[in-house]
Amino acid sequence: MKNPMALTGRTIVITGAGQGIGKAISELVLDLGGNAVMVERNPETLRATAATLPADRVLALEGNVADEAFAEQAVADAVRRFGAVHGLVNNAGITRPAMFAKMTLPQWQAVIDVNLTGCYLMMQAVGRAMIDRAKEKLPQPSGTTGAIVNISSTAGKRGSIGQVNYSAAKAGLFGMTMTGAREWARYGIRCNSVGFGTVVTPMTEVIRSDKFAEQTMSRIPMARYAQPSEVAPLICFLLSNGASYITGENMTVSGGSHMQP
Numbered sequence: 001m002k003n004p005m006a007l008t009g010r011t012i013v014i015t016g017a018g019q020g021i022g023k024a025i026s027e028l029v030l031d032l033g034g035n036a037v038m039v040e041r042n043p044e045t046l047r048a049t050a051a052t053l054p055a056d057r058v059l060a061l062e063g064n065v066a067d068e069a070f071a072e073q074a075v076a077d078a079v080r081r082f083g084a085v086h087g088l089v090n091n092a093g094i095t096r097p098a099m100f101a102k103m104t105l106p107q108w109q110a111v112i113d114v115n116l117t118g119c120y121l122m123m124q125a126v127g128r129a130m131i132d133r134a135k136e137k138l139p140q141p142s143g144t145t146g147a148i149v150n151i152s153s154t155a156g157k158r159g160s161i162g163q164v165n166y167s168a169a170k171a172g173l174f175g176m177t178m179t180g181a182r183e184w185a186r187y188g189i190r191c192n193s194v195g196f197g198t199v200v201t202p203m204t205e206v207i208r209s210d211k212f213a214e215q216t217m218s219r220i221p222m223a224r225y226a227q228p229s230e231v232a233p234l235i236c237f238l239l240s241n242g243a244s245y246i247t248g249e250n251m252t253v254s255g256g257s258h259m260q261p
Helices: 020-031 043-050 068-082 105-136 164-187 213-218 228-239
Strands: 011-015 035-040 058-062 087-090 146-153 189-196 250-253
Touching (some): 011 020, 011 068, 043 058, 068 105, 105 146, 146 164, 146 228, 164 189
Parallel strands (some): 035 058, 087 146, 189 250
């Protein structure tokens, strides 16, 4: 039986790929036969992770997704190495926690720059490359030119105390995703977002600490945190032709902490 999630011959750009969820997605992309363009601003983390993966199907790029020139260059490098870009996972993100009334403008701006503007720049650069390819020869069936998945958060749907910057950025991704889905559907490009609850990564160490663990766990019906390997499969499904008729959706993987009809 043919695997509907196969990514054989497809090149996927993953930001924040050096650790946590980005690392798990990169590994699964490779396991499914794809090429992984791993984007990461931490050179040590990037090198350590890339060294464990097949060099012939990995391109490791160090840089800041909030830098417009870097975003354009990263896509150009990916096309030069593998011939085309077929997918993007906007996973890079940072936090700068502070209560709303005490948050400084630099704290606000740092998170908006990476978590929202960085996604916009990478999505724009990848989208342009996909549109150019589609204009040459539109793949059939429609919806298989390429796929973009923006990583959001339940914080963008319900808010998060001490993280107005993060919540605002993650909520903004919903509008960005749906706009991309509407504008680019005619080119066969699909855009979706996935919001996570609490995944075991360095970014969630504080809310999983002894001080907040009981409160955090009380919101999760499944009564446990997710592992990166558990959330990566949905991302890869959305990147694959198995999801060829899914676009403009904002999905949630949260163990039941966020439910909606």
